[in-house]
Amino acid sequence: MSPARSPLHDILAPQSIAIVGASADPTKRGYKAMVGLIKDGYKGAIYPINPKADMVLGVKTLPSIEALPGPVDLALICTPAASVPGLLAECGRKGVKGAVILASGFKETGPEGARLEQQVLEAARAGGVRVIGPNTSGMFNLHHKVNLLALANVKAGDIGFISQSGNMLLALVLEAEHNGHVGFSTYVGPGNQTDVGFNDYLRYLGEDDNTKVATLYVEGFRDGQRFLQVARETTAKKPVVVYKSGSTEAGRKAAASHTGALAGSYAMTVDLLRQAGVSVVQHSDEILPVAEGLGLMQSARGKRVAVISDGGGQATIASDRLAEAGLVLAELSEATRRRLGTILFPQASLVNPVDVAGSTDANPALLAECMAIVADDDNVDAVFLVGMFGGYGIRFAEDLLGGEMRGAESMIELGRRCGKPLVIYSLYEAVKPAPLRRLHEAGLPVYSSIEHAVRVLSALGERGLYLQSRERQAAVPEVVADAAMLAMFARAENEGRDLYEYEAKALLRAHGIAVADEVVVRDPSELADAAQRFGDQALAMKVVSRDILHKSDAGGVKLNLRGASALREAYEQIMDACRRYDPKADIRGVLLTPMARKGTEVIVGVVRDPIFGPVLMFGLGGIFVEVLEDVAFRAIPLSRHDAQSMVAQIRGRKILEGARGELPVDQAALVELLLRISGIVAAYPQLSELDLNPVIAYHDGYAVVDARIIINPAVL
Structure with missing residues (x-):
């Protein structure tokens, strides 16, 4: 049986809307919401509610929620904070399904506001009303003509956006207007997330047919565990892009372990999101380019990129940025290089990056042929065109415009048939010449920044590899709790202490972990x-x-x-x-x-984070964890791919691979250790925090030298 559809569909794509606090004053939100609905041609029923006015913008008002002729899908509440609990009670009695609460003055203002917010939640639950906000910037659903923000010049499209910052929405709307081809499906400002949280919105966007990519600006999660679960479900179907601002202190604590001290960090949040298949962007100006690119091209098979350039300098810059992003220059086959050699000047560089060296100055359509040749190479996962395509007719001669238009059509056809992403950077993108407009209209994104284009390529490759890892995953055997170990936890609890080191090691030994x-x-x-x-x-x-x-x-x-x-x-x-x-x-x-005999020190740890639940950490020991914090995090339970990717993620992984003549460590054994620790944590909820520091890794296994386990008395 398929899971029930999210109830947010009725609320975010409503057939009827009540505007509580509708106003004839153009400075009021109750006026702007009416304008947005009327100007955009909303087809559903609109019920302005204002006991002091007969009409608002030509629509007959009602004196109260109680006067509604029947149930409505959504109420937009534009009144002060103190009035909200009573209004929600009225909504419940009239069968209103959801309410958007714009007012501030709740928990963000202190204890008194927190008490008022609790009253809001109680009134909503008593009446079966789902609450968006309070303290929200509002919402729109452009495909259903629901524009409660009355934003002008916003194009309907396939990017769903949930943002805790109203200004971030405005920034993206202006950027999309300049882009000219990007549009939005649904926007919601979650506000205080008193009721509906990020996981609910993500589930809705995952189900919404008008949304191809779900995009979120997040300052803080309320229920991280549930969000990760929904993210895993959603990323299997469509891309999810998250920009996470700042770092949370909620997970930090004065812990007795390195793991506890490092948990709750921004780095941990990013690792856990990527574990769930989320594309995390580091800079706010990457949000829209990455969302657009993923929406159009979805994924690449991997991270091997072929670069075609009409300028050596920009080819070098592109190569640098690709390497910094963890992408690799694809090694072109001999057959590919021979084919390129038949159409390019002898001075052209036929290795990746391919520099056409003037071959296209009189025939810019030749760039499309080069792209088609490298796209046919099985060693290539994505093609990156770098240079001045679209500007040949501007830079050299107007009669080259025809060749550029033919080249654009060839690129469009190539994109449709080759099944590989084609990403284009043009230094002429800002002036939007006809060939670039044609590419964009046909769904081939063109970027004005090499860095943005590379970030898109990185996101496409990461998503492709993530989807492949999902398909390849085999079940990891569960750990079954041992009766003697459960009794050991109980004794420690009765004595009011955590496990002694030898007891911690006994637990590890009981489940097949190598302990001296x-x-x-x-x-x-x-x-x-x-x-x-x-x-x-x-x-x-x-x-x-x-x-x-x-x-x-x-x-x-x-x-x-x-x-x-x-x-x-x-x-x-x-x-x-x-x-x-x-x-x-x-x-x-x-x-x-x-x-212990000489080896490489690593650290393995676990905390139960208050937001994300049990989280496992792995990193190099010694100064690498003390100073450099070179660690990786994953939410428990781990898949084998999760464990393998943790070991591969460490910046100092060359030490594990055997630096300066040292033997490489047994990385397969470390992967098994991480999986066993994950299983132990899942089997023993009594375990609150674990620190194995150090673990000595050898070329033929490992040994746990020190172990600390802090118990969770709440489950004993």
């Missing part, structure tokens, strides 16, 4: 037996205490110990140092384990 041999020494009389057990191995000794989280800071760690006498001396030093550090600390002995 160790022994807990609770009394110095046990040291001789411990020394005999490990023989001549160099040992590490660490204090066991519920109260000392940072053992090294307290002097609770001694390394490279051999023999019983060295163990006794280290034991005494640790006890003395830890008692000075915290005289009240509950010390339960020491943990002895062999020193």
Whole structure:
């Protein structure tokens, strides 16, 4: 059975609208909304509500919501904040399905506003009314002629936009007007998200036939877990573009682990969005170009790009930007180079980037032939035309315009048949010559910025690879909770503490994770037996205490110990140092384990983020996590592709691959470790936070050297 359709369809594409606070004053929103509906030719019923006026813009008013002749789909409430709870109660009694609340003065203003907002929510739920806002800029649905913002010169199109900034909408509307070919389907300002949140809007845009690409400007998520779930469902059908401003502090906490300290960051949010297939843009001026490009071309097979250029300098710039974006210059086949050689001057460069070197000065249509040749190459995922196409008739001679128009038609036909994205940068785009207008009209985007064009190519490649990874995913076996481990969690909870290090390692060991041999020494009389057990191995000794989280800071760690006498001396030093550090600390002995052999330090951690739920972190250890924060995040549960992409994402991944003669680490083993940790977290909701730091990665496996697990008493 297919899931039920989102209830927002009736609200965002309403057949009837009540304007509560309709006004004859041109400065009021109740007037502007009426103007927008009437001028755009809205076909549904309009009910202006104003007890002090008989008519507004020629439409008969009603004195109250109660006077409505029957249920309506949407009420636009333009009245002050204090009136809203009562008006929503009236909406509920009349069967109004949804309300857009423009007023501010709610939780964004402080405790009193928060109480008023709670009353709004209670009134809405009691009456079955879905609420957009409050504190929203409004909404429009241009295909249904619902323009409650009364914006002029906004073209109906296929970009759905949800924005927490009204000014961001205006910026995109003006940019689209200059572009001349981009249009919008639906816009909503979510405001305070008291009821309807980003996940609800995304679900609607995913279902909306008039929307090809869902685009969001986000300052903060209310329910990140649900949003990621909806994003995964939506990105399987159509592109989703997100610009996330700032960084959230909601997930940060004074945690006892590196993972907790790094969680909640902007970088974490971006990683989790990309994990769900979302195209994240870093700069606000990329929003519309990327949305347009994805809407028109959807995806590329991969990240191999062929560049065709009529200028060496811009070919070099394009190559630099492609490399910075993680794209690669496709290696053209010998057959492709031979075909190019038959139509270009001998001085042309036939390797990628292809520089036509003047071959097209008298025949600009030749650029389309070059594009067709490289598009036929199986090594090419996308074609990037860079230079002055569209401006030959301006720069050289007017009689070249015909050749450019023929070239444009050839490019359009190529785009229809080759199945690969064709992206065009022209330095003449700003003056919009006829050949470029023709390309744009036919659905081939032309950009005035190499950087924007490259960002589009990157988004297309990322989306294509994401869709392929979805198709290839095999199920990852679930971890089943162990009864002894559950009892261990219960004991720790009863004692009001987190897991000791040896208990954390026992949990890992119980589920197949490689942990070094160790022994807990609770009394110095046990040291001789411990020394005999490990023989001549160099040992590490660490204090066991519920109260000392940072053992090294307290002097609770001694390394490279051999023999019983060295163990006794280290034991005494640790006890003395830890008692000075915290005289009240509950010390339960020491943990002895062999020193790990030399390898590459990595860190694996987990937090339960208040917005996104359980999140796993992976990165290089040591200075890389302490200073550079070279880490990757994924929401749990992980797929195998997620785990593999985490390892590949690290900026210092060349260290894992074996830098300066070192053996490469066993990346497959690290992937299995990440998957097992993901399974453990899913199986044990009692686990609140986990830090494996360091894990020593070897060419033939790994070893967990230190482990910390903080429990979540709420589920015990």
